[in-house]
Amino acid sequence: QKEVEQNSGPLSVPEGAIASLNCTYSDRVSQSFFWYRQYSGKSPELIMSIYSNGDKEDGRFTAQLNKASQYVSLLIRDSQPSDSATYLCAVTNTGNQFYFGTGTSLTVIP
């Protein structure tokens, strides 16, 4: 069983819409959760981190965590073409070993 699972997509949304990216994880003792964005040919960059159940908002991005359901999501409001990228979910228990999902490819259509 994979540690972290994401829908590979591709996910396409029109410009201005809300993009919803989902991630589930298998290790119940996971403590920290991260969303990374990766443009083609570039290394991943951190967008959001979340540690507690509930929502965490940062600009157009909202991370949602539900530890009981072992589910973490990322919402992107007012999607822009520049948001087109692959989004990676990462989960860690100890902070020393991170488990990445395979990523969801997002395309925002102008």
Place this chain on the structure above:
Amino acid sequence: GAVVSQHPSWVICKSGTSVKIECRSLDFQATTMFWYRQFPKQSLMLMATSNEGSKATYEQGVEKDKFLINHASLTLSTLTVTSAHPEDSSFYICSAPALQKGYTFGSGTRLTVV
């Protein structure tokens, strides 16, 4: 803060030669460094984990004699691809855990073996 500098950004080498990739933590001590490989349109694949002062731990299927990892100091880890072949052409990325910042990634190295 928590920056990992990776060099070179891209390299082209002849088949059979060796290539060294360096990752330096600039403003923190990286006791652990993870090395990933990424083929086009695929996700990150963990190759090995290096720990300062000890032998690296390789993932299943990764040849330790081909991908030599050295982590001799708290700020420098290197990956040497020995006797490179065209199938080794890939995007190699290092990263280090940086407390509440999650993983800090290097900028990646695009290796092309001709």
